[in-house]
Amino acid sequence: MLPAYRSWRQLTRLGQCRFALSKCWHPPRASTRLLHQTPPMRADVQLTREHYPVTRGSYSELTDDDLQQFRRILDDGRVVTAADELDIYNTDWWRTCRGESRVLLKPRTTEEVSRILRHCNDRRLAVCPQGGNTAVVGNGVPVFDEVIVSTQLMNRVLHFDEFSGALTCEAGLVLEALDTYVSERGYIAPVDLGAKGSCQIGGNVSTNAGGLRLFRYGNLHGTVLGLEAVLADGEVVDLMSAMKKDNTGYDLKQLFIGSEGTLGFVTKVVVQCPAKSNAVSLAFLGLKSFEDVLQVYRGAKSMLGEILSSCEFIDQESIACARDNLQLAPPLDDYPCNMLIETSGSDDDHDKEKLTRFLEHMMEKELVLDGTLASNSREMTAMWTLRESIPDALLRDGYAWLYDVSLPHHMFYESVEDMRRHLSGFSADQVTRVCGFGHLGDGNIHLNVTAPRFDASVEGAIEPHLFEWTAAQGGSISAEHGIGFKKRDLLHLSKTPAAIRLMKTLKAVMDPNGILNPYKVLPSK
Ligand code: FAD
Numbered sequence: 310m311l312p313a314y315r316s317w318r319q320l321t322r323l324g325q326c327r328f329a330l331s332k333c334w335h336p337p338r339a340s341t342r343l344l345h346q347t348p349p350m351r352a353d354v355q356l357t358r359e360h361y362p363v364t365r366g367s368y369s370e371l372t373d374d375d376l377q378q379f380r381r382i383l384d385d386g387r388v389v390t391a392a393d394e395l396d397i398y399n400t401d402w403w404r405t406c407r408g409e410s411r412v413l414l415k416p417r418t419t420e421e422v423s424r425i426l427r428h429c430n431d432r433r434l435a436v437c438p439q440g441g442n443t444a445v446v447g448n449g450v451p452v453f454d455e456v457i458v459s460t461q462l463m464n465r466v467l468h469f470d471e472f473s474g475a476l477t478c479e480a481g482l483v484l485e486a487l488d489t490y491v492s493e494r495g496y497i498a499p500v501d502l503g504a505k506g507s508c509q510i511g512g513n514v515s516t517n518a519g520g521l522r523l524f525r526y527g528n529l530h531g532t533v534l535g536l537e538a539v540l541a542d543g544e545v546v547d548l549m550s551a552m553k554k555d556n557t558g559y560d561l562k563q564l565f566i567g568s569e570g571t572l573g574f575v576t577k578v579v580v581q582c583p584a585k586s587n588a589v590s591l592a593f594l595g596l597k598s599f600e601d602v603l604q605v606y607r608g609a610k611s612m613l614g615e616i617l618s619s620c621e622f623i624d625q626e627s628i629a630c631a632r633d634n635l636q637l638a639p640p641l642d643d644y645p646c647n648m649l650i651e652t653s654g655s656d657d658d659h660d661k662e663k664l665t666r667f668l669e670h671m672m673e674k675e676l677v678l679d680g681t682l683a684s685n686s687r688e689m690t691a692m693w694t695l696r697e698s699i700p701d702a703l704l705r706d707g708y709a710w711l712y713d714v715s716l717p718h719h720m721f722y723e724s725v726e727d728m729r730r731h732l733s734g735f736s737a738d739q740v741t742r743v744c745g746f747g748h749l750g751d752g753n754i755h756l757n758v759t760a761p762r763f764d765a766s767v768e769g770a771i772e773p774h775l776f777e778w779t780a781a782q783g784g785s786i787s788a789e790h791g792i793g794f795k796k797r798d799l800l801h802l803s804k805t806p807a808a809i810r811l812m813k814t815l816k817a818v819m820d821p822n823g824i825l826n827p828y829k830v831l832p833s834k
Contacts, residue, residue: 480511
């Protein structure tokens, strides 16, 4: 049977593509404000201290005097103590962790953050820095009663250099707003992810977030030019260089990138934005096996070269989940494996010619069985929305264990197959699906197990098996989400004892009282 998709040339000659022809494909309107789509079930989430074996550190308890001091630093409206308002800040987006903080603070300036931290440090009050609260490993919410300090009111753009593309802004700027701002000036944010409507650049920097553009632009260790951070004792460290090259001693900003709020509170960021591409194309491909996916990936790297900007993988089960739970109809019929291949360049004709040659070659070799190209920006957004909605769809199965590991490419999908075998003894009432999708170009798979409800025996079977298996393959137990609370006692699987000792030494120097995001990143013992 001839595949419906033959080549980009034929489709444009017809003036249409499968999107336009398909009866069942209704591209959804793009919305990345996923937080607001989540069912309001936060109160049902088990308290972290009940779910996990964890003991409160010897921190002080919040008193009325502390609240008064906070109200002196901030005005009353920015010191939140109402339990119903606090609920959403105490619970993570994924509904797996819930703390019991009694206060949320919303500073507007670095000076206010500094005064808050100085007070907390003097009083030995533990603090949880919070951005958009979209993090995955329990790092953005308190474990016990930590004071939550949110950056949501620190969201101003401070400067943009139209020649270099360096954007200077406050940490609470929402990623999507940042992207829109620079996009109107001919640039894009160097990072893009499904939570962009809610996550903030300070949270992105603190988690060293990856996402869809990492393949082309690298991670934030490379694209953050400078930042400002407040140390635990309130001292402000200005590292706000906007220079691409700045070889002046230790690159201290790197310590704050990816340290998940355990070494300092990021208040400002200078981020290098790449120029927006004039020509962007996106193909959605159906394939019969993961072996073929790897061949197409290799082919894409050699035949598309410098214009290849993203390479994502989605398995059949993940597509089925988005279709069943969010009524998002996929652009192709059912294929065991699917790929999203994006090109970005400056010459539309040249880029499309290259992409066409590549796709024709892959179809001739019967590596790609079917495919479709987005023919306008709305279809492109719809394809990305399908990919980015999968985490939300998984949660709607009832309960979801979502993992983020990186692996050598040849073991990428074996992680899912291994987990399917490993959980095969559980009934359909205990495990709904095991599936995988993710950033193939970066060797980063999101492996997921869903169930109608939380089941400790399923969790016990998945963990630590997956992490030990990953380490045995030479992979990383956290590709892009960080260590947070959930993986801190697994850190040894990806870091040597000497490296962990050095991490502890840095923590002791920068935060001697351990007030910044305790119970996160560093092992409990
Ligand atoms: P939060 O969740 O609020 O905090 C994250 C961590 O950073 C916490 O440890 C917190 O204490 C710390 N922190 C926050 N702000 C500051 C600050 N100003 N100073 C110091 N510490 C701070 N992640 C990826 O990497 N790639 C993806 O593709 C991706 N896709 C996602 C898709 C969905 C649908 C969702 C919900 C999440 C996804 N994530 C992804 C995870 C998450 O969005 C990222 O980790 C993001 O960077 C977190 O940003 P945030 O502002 O929400 O931070």
